[in-house]
Amino acid sequence: MNHSTNGHRNNRHNHTAHKNGANAENDGTAALSEPLRFVPIDGADAHSAAETGIVVSGSDLLALEDRKTVDEFGPSFFEAYESTEVVTGEPEQYAKIEEAVHALLDAFNVNWQDPNYTDTPKRVAKAYMDYWANGYARDAEDEVTVFPNSSGNGDLVVVKDMKFYSMCSHHLAPFTGYGAIAYLPNEHLLGLSKLGRILDIYARRFQLQERIGAQTADKIMELLRPQGVMVLLYDVEHMCMSSRGVKLHEASTTTLATRGIFKEDAQLRAEVMSMIR
């Protein structure tokens, strides 16, 4: 993957308009006159998503603003039901899942003499607990370190092409795609690979694509208190869609979550979009 971004360095628009109340204590003018800093990282090191425009198929991302956003579903969209999922790591939970997978395969009347099935329940239990749903057992606070923004500048940070893996809560089918996260710092910075780590924590659950993005954006806001954050999940393929439809199989889904300054500033959003695509 070519992540070279030097071409973007001279593309900076005048961001004076972005200086607002949130940045009133800083010298926002100096900070915002700095060139954009776009820091690519190896996608393998990260996985990822937030507030949301929902777009199906290879659409023009800049048109996202015309699309439906999660806000239109109302603030309680993701909060209507308390999340009670848990991954304890205890042997009892592995055993319970193993038992359930055994029952599932029994429903298909599999031949348990076939060695290909012998350890399947155990393997599936391990996969759920250790990989597919391990996000429930992890706290972003334990995995990331927040640094003081000693340079004091307010350069935009964008990381893209972070591959993520998740599983839809509707079908327990995998969905995978890429995440890009942009934030405009205030007084704190995050290690770049840690953006992908937060995305990974929220992806490795029974999920909705939109919710991964929203939770990732909210967590970054909570940890860093930046001027704003934007989480784009793109080229996302949902197996539950792609495996059945004739036309749908080529659809990919894009969601966008914005917080803070990115919610208000269409020009800033558009600029980030142009860097990502």
Ligand code: ZN
């Ligand atoms: Zn599904």
